[in-house]
Amino acid sequence: xxxxxxxxxxxxxxxxxxxxxxxxxxxxxxxxxxxxxxxxxxxxxxxxxxxxxxxxxxxxxxxxxxxxxxxxxxxxxxxxxxxxxxxxxxxxxxxxxxxxxxxxxxxxxxxxxxxxxxxxxxxxxxxxxxxxxxxxxxxxxxxxxxxxxxxxxxxxxxxxxxxxxxxxxxxxxxxxxxxxxxxxxxxxxxxxxxxxxxxxxxxxxxxxxx
Amino acid sequence: xxxxxxxxxxxxxxxxxxxxxxxxxxxxxxxxxxxxxxxxxxxxxxxxxxxxxxxxxxxxxxxxxxxxxxxxxxxxxxxxxxxxxxxxxxxxxxxxxxxxxxxxxxxxxxxxxxxxxxxxxxxxxxxxxxxxxxxxxxxxxxxxxxxxxxxxxxxxxxxxxxxxxxxxxxxxxxxxxxxxxxxxxxxxxxxxx
Amino acid sequence: xxxxxxxxxxxxxxxxxxxxxxxxxxxxxxxxxxxxxxxxxxxxxxxxxxxxxxxxxxxxxxxxxxxxxxxxxxxxxxxxxxxxxxxxxxxxxxxxxxxxxxxxxxxxxxxxxxxxxxxxxxxxxxxxxxxxxxxxxxxxxxxxxxxxxxxxxxxxxx
Numbered sequence: 001x002x003x004x005x006x007x008x009x010x011x012x013x014x015x016x017x018x019x020x021x022x023x024x025x026x027x028x029x030x031x032x033x034x035x036x037x038x039x040x041x042x043x044x045x046x047x048x049x050x051x052x053x054x055x056x057x058x059x060x061x062x063x064x065x066x067x068x069x070x071x072x073x074x075x076x077x078x079x080x081x082x083x084x085x086x087x088x089x090x091x092x093x094x095x096x097x098x099x100x101x102x103x104x105x106x107x108x109x110x111x112x113x114x115x116x117x118x119x120x121x122x123x124x125x126x127x128x129x130x131x132x133x134x135x136x137x138x139x140x141x142x143x144x145x146x147x148x149x150x151x152x153x154x155x156x157x158x159x160x161x162x163x164x165x166x167x168x169x170x171x172x173x174x175x176x177x178x179x180x181x182x183x184x185x186x187x188x189x190x191x192x193x194x195x196x197x198x199x200x201x202x203x204x205x206x207x208x209x210x
Numbered sequence: 211x212x213x214x215x216x217x218x219x220x221x222x223x224x225x226x227x228x229x230x231x232x233x234x235x236x237x238x239x240x241x242x243x244x245x246x247x248x249x250x251x252x253x254x255x256x257x258x259x260x261x262x263x264x265x266x267x268x269x270x271x272x273x274x275x276x277x278x279x280x281x282x283x284x285x286x287x288x289x290x291x292x293x294x295x296x297x298x299x300x301x302x303x304x305x306x307x308x309x310x311x312x313x314x315x316x317x318x319x320x321x322x323x324x325x326x327x328x329x330x331x332x333x334x335x336x337x338x339x340x341x342x343x344x345x346x347x348x349x350x351x352x353x354x355x356x357x358x359x360x361x362x363x364x365x366x367x368x369x370x371x372x373x374x375x376x377x378x379x380x381x382x383x384x385x386x387x388x389x390x391x392x393x394x395x396x397x398x399x400x401x402x403x
Numbered sequence: 404x405x406x407x408x409x410x411x412x413x414x415x416x417x418x419x420x421x422x423x424x425x426x427x428x429x430x431x432x433x434x435x436x437x438x439x440x441x442x443x444x445x446x447x448x449x450x451x452x453x454x455x456x457x458x459x460x461x462x463x464x465x466x467x468x469x470x471x472x473x474x475x476x477x478x479x480x481x482x483x484x485x486x487x488x489x490x491x492x493x494x495x496x497x498x499x500x501x502x503x504x505x506x507x508x509x510x511x512x513x514x515x516x517x518x519x520x521x522x523x524x525x526x527x528x529x530x531x532x533x534x535x536x537x538x539x540x541x542x543x544x545x546x547x548x549x550x551x552x553x554x555x556x557x558x559x560x561x
Contacts, residue, residue, distance in 0.1 A: 041403055042309075042319075043249075043400070043402075044249055044250065044400045045251070045399050046252060046254075046397075046398045047260050047395050047397050047398070048253050048254055048261055048263065048303065048395065048398065049260055049394070049396075050263050050264075050265070050280075050341070050379070050392075050393065050394050050396065051264045051329075051391065052266075052329055052336060052391075052393075053264070053392075054267060054272070054331070054390055055266075055267065055269045056269075056389035057269030057272055057389070059272075108389055168388070169334075169389075170388060237427065237552045238430050238432065238433060238434075238553060239433065239434045240437060240459075240461055240538070240550070240553070241435070241436050241437070241548060241549070242438070242439050242538065242540070242545075243436060243437070243547055243548060244438030244440065244547065245439045245457065245542065245545060245547050289447070306446055308446075310542060311542065312542045312543075312545045313542065313543050314546055370454050370455050371454065372447075372454055374446075
């Protein structure tokens with residue numbers, strides 16, 4: 001505030017001071033006082049439960065899926081009968097017809113695949129009993145996956161195999177089994193086996209699991 | 211000279227007196243404090259109930275990659291009346307989140323989920339990465355699968371805001387597991403600095 | 404001459420509101436602290452107004468108004484809400500509602516407005532009134548520590 005030196009200025013100065021004092025008292029210019037502040041990192045949790053009921057199951061596929069039963073046909077030319085040169089089959093759903101797709105999946109322990117056939121342990125025959133039999137020893141099966149071996153077929157049925165487990169309880173294997181006729185014998189001419197189960201040509205693979 | 215000075219002085223004093231009257235040295239003042247920020251989160255049913263989503267793979271398609279949709283009850287997708295539109299579609303889980311604060315505290319809220327764990331049945335386990343979801347309502351969370359991260363971010367938003375989505379969870383079913391009743395729990399976290 | 408000019412400016416601004424201010428210096432409490440809370444807690448706050456709504460309450464806020472100059476006169480007394488106040492970023496972010504425990508009228512007012520609380524003959528040199536205040540706030544415009552100073556003013560009727 002400027003200091004006035006005029007004699008009359010004494011009173012004026014006092015009034016100015018009064019005004020100034022009053023001015024300072026209104027409105028109060030106190031610094032803002034914060035209320036209690038409880039700021040912390042904000043964090044809220046919520047939970048959700050999941051329940052999954054996993055069934056025990058076994059799935060097994062030989063050849064075409066569904067109810068279709070594939071028919072593997074070996075045709076031996078007359079000039080080749082008995083020359084021990086294997087003949088490839090036709091009619092499968094893999095390998096251009098020479099083979100079938102195999103899938104096995106299960107989750108309750110070791111799977112066993114057991115072959116059996118409709119020949120009563122005697123082998124393939126024609127409609128004429130006197131034609132004789134072709135033994136299942138002449139049907140060779142090979143696999144393309146060591147972990148899913150192909151059972152060896154015999155007249156009695158064959159040797160069970162056990163696909164290698166993927167984990168302690170789970171099997172999940174896909175392979176292709178290829179069939180060939182070994183052609184090591186000279187049977188009578190005729191159509192052996194076929195769709196008529198009585199002629200012994202129906203092979204059944206049965207997969208089981210604990 | 212004297213008179214004019216007196217009048218001058220008088221006017222000055224009157225004005226000062228008036229000023230003193232209007233000075234609010236003793237006015238009643240209400241000071242409003244508080245107003246802390248607030249966040250809220252709900253996954254599934256309200257009132258702290260933990261909802262359950264159930265999956266039932268079929269034997270014929272177990273492990274084939276055929277999606278298995280989860281099922282849950284209506285409470286998990288409920289809408290709190292009266293302001294909230296409609297409930298989620300059947301078998302959906304509602305995720306609802308809110309973050310608000312006074313203007314000086316604008317921040318971003320983040321919703322994360324810990325999907326690093328498993329469902330278990332005895333000694334067998336199915337990781338949460340075998341699961342995902344499809345968003346049926348809301349835009350803030352996109353359809354996706356669980357990543358297996360302990361801090362998988364689902365969405366972020368700035369306060370003050372409220373978001374709500376409906377999710378249908380699904381089992382990806384690409385792996386064969388031993389049979390059993392598997393159970394597990396996911397923890398969702400909404401956080402704001 | 405400089406001092407006089409300064410005074411005139413101040414007086415002019417005080418005269419911007421109509422009505423004479425009633426002295427409330429005799430009121431029991433000069434400062435009241437309260438806290439704000441979120442008004443709506445349910446889900447579905449789908450508009451910014453709903454989600455940001457807050458309220459602070461002050462029950463039984465007593466005023467003693469010096470009406471000694473107006474005894475015997477017909478007058479109207481108003482509660483005035485200031486235009487601006489520290490901590491309020493916009494006048495649209497606040498609304499005051501009050502109920503009374505005496506002769507004054509209940510009502511509500513926005514910043515920069517006044518509401519009639521008494522209409523009649525002034526009978527006493529000092530009028531006592533207690534208000535239950537509800538101060539509605541919008542979080543988008545609220546800063547912690549907001550200072551609200553209600554005032555009363557009087558229009559003397561001819």
